[in-house]
Amino acid sequence: MSGFKRISPADAKVILEQGNAKVADIRDVMSFQAGHIRDAIRVDNDNLPEFMAAASKELPLLVCCYHGNSSQGAAQFFSEQGFSDVYSIDGGYEMWKMVAPDWCNR
Template identity: 85%
Template sequence: MSEFKRISPADAKAILEQGNANIADIRDAMSFQAGHIRAAVRVDNDNLPEFMAATSKELPLLVCCYHGNSSQGAAQFFSAQGYTNVYSIDGGYEMWKMIAPDWCSR
């Protein structure tokens, strides 16, 4: 079974700058609407099957939550589903918006 990796927001930004990466944001809809990483997809139990069907298992998958705790469980789940390059962003969106405000959308 693949394992996910914990990654700093700066390292996550470097992956995104290379292109061809996916971002799963597991926060609630209101938090996501208030701000999220550019190109992120909000993922919950309702759209999980569609997200997985539309997302390459070979491309890097960055998982974001509020503070980097819940994303670890979600990253482990994606790893168990066959995603090969899964990363949990340490500090979550709260840290991300301080490190990379130019990569935030509303």
């Protein structure tokens, strides 16, 4: 597969409930600390090499930002780096916390 797919928070939650997906949260530290998707990993330029080395490129990767815009560029980047099943969460964390509050860490 080339490229990435956009996904609704509800559909992303279904993938997470299957238990083998990773969430890359690209928001700033303070936003991440204020709340994030359960088990999400905050990814930035400083820890990107470690994240890329540790993450399985075959398992689903869900990318989250604030509102679902920046995550599309990041999802495309991960796809170009060989991740085969990449999704950008539409609406970002702002939509996620309304749709799946039970999957939020605060």
